Amino acid sequence: MRPGAGVQIGIVESISEIGAADWDALAGTPSGTRPRDPFTTYRFLHALEASGSVGAGTGWGARHLTIRKGERLLAAMPLYVKSHSQGEYIFDHAFADAWQRAGGTYYPKLQSAVPFTPATGPRLLGPADLRPILLRALRQITADNGLSSAHVTFCTAEEAELGQTEGYLHRVTQQFHWQDDGYGDFDGFLAALSSRKRKTIRRERRQAQGFGGEIVALSGDALQPAHWDAFWTFYQDTGSRKWGRPYLTRAFFDRIHETMRDDILLVLAVRDGRPVAGALNFIGADTLFGRYWGCIEDHPCLHFELCYYQAIDWALRHGLTRVEAGAQGEHKLARGYLPTPVHSLHWFSNPRFHEAVANYLEAEARAVDQDIEILTSYGPFRRGPREGETE
Known part of the structure; x- marks a missing residue:
């Protein structure tokens, strides 16, 4: 893969090899500002690594994907090699079971995510013209290393749309969020x-x-x-x-x-x-x-x-203006938290398996859309004007 003259794609095994200022600049969270998403900040991801919450023995091995030109960091993706499917919250246990029943080895796999954190945020860090290159590089690294699959979970809707154009499968699930x-x-x-x-x-x-x-x-x-x-x-x-x-x-x-x-x-x-x-x-x-x-x-x-x-x-x-109360929990509906779509991307190295999952996800997306519509109709909000308002 040749993204441009003098540009190199690489992997680092610790976010400390990148550094706070470079990482946060790409994530859109410069020093001294409140981040839209606190979980893709350097300080959060570094705390996971430095504390031993991810790393040896955890099943989450940092393999952050980078694009550089010389010493300059142009783009990056938080990335982990996974030996299980725990701590993800968009679960693929059914895919793993089907892969292994067919005689394959599902783990390890690659996962772009914030470990243990079911919150939507950017996964393709850097300018828009380099984001497709990150997705292509992830797919190529998966194939070159004989891995079963690559996953980008809790990505933004825009990233999900881009991923589909790059050959990834788009999965839609749901959470319950409160909106002012x-x-x-x-x-x-x-x-x-x-x-x-x-x-x-x-x-x-x-x-x-x-x-x-x-x-x-x-x-x-x-x-x-x-x-x-x-x-x-x-x-x-x-x-x-x-x-x-x-x-x-x-x-x-x-x-x-x-x-x-x-x-x-x-x-x-x-x-x-x-x-x-x-x-x-x-x-x-x-x-x-x-x-x-x-x-x-x-x-x-x-x-x-x-x-x-x-x-x-x-x-x-x-x-x-918003409260995201984490994964699962239809009991949140009665308390003002409404169902909201959540996005992820998936790519499987076996073409036939990829096609089978595509068919499954298409049917799942229809069911999720129906669930969101039905659950929203059962929400706690008044059907008419608020008190003190007129029609």
Whole structure:
């Protein structure tokens, strides 16, 4: 592959080989600005590597794809060689099973993603004219190394469209997101709901806030090491129940405290001076990203309060227009989070398998479209004008 005179395509096994300023310039997050997507920043990806959350023994081996001209970095793609399909959230277990039942070896595969992070963001970092070259290089590297497949998950809609022109299969799945519609404050949001749903949310908030303590929202220098000690306990409990073992190491939280605490919102329920539950969020330029929740005491509706209602309330008070509450969870629908398409790209080295998956994804996309339409119709919002408005 020859993208141009003097231009080289390469692989680096650590983001530290690239450096923060070069990476963040490509990702559109220059120093001193709030990133649209905090997860594709150097500081987040470096924290995963430096803490041992990815790397040897994790099944996530960094192989970041680069395009350079001399020493100058022109474009890049966050990329990992995977030995399993865990921590991805757009799952391909059925593809792996079919490949291996046919006598093939599905792993390792290549994955462009942010590990353990089901949040849409750019995967093709750099100018528009070099993005097709990144996709072609990914496909070529997969084929040259005898790997089964390459995947680009939680990419943007624009990247998904480009990927289709480059021979990738486009997969559409869904998440539940909250969007500000000019509500002004939480009461304004409630006014947009049906009477029954509004009453339910008010009741849930009263129940949650009556747990016997206080709820605090911490960011920046208000975050202290003791808060991370508490949250680590919550995270271990949730991780062991959901995934068998937590994906992130304790050192990861120390790293993001050092480098990202201004981009973090930690909501804690504190009783008798002791945190008993918490929800971790990351702050983007216009979006609050909910990531992890955990507790050491069970209290009615406290999960809904910390993860969903506090997030909406904080976003409205700080001028953010969107809350993404992570993967799965149709229970979010009743709380104002509506189904939203999520995009990924997939390429398989075996042409017949590629064609079979294409047929499957076409049918799946129709089903997802129908689900989104039906679920949206069951949303909690009023069908008529808001209170105080006229037709």
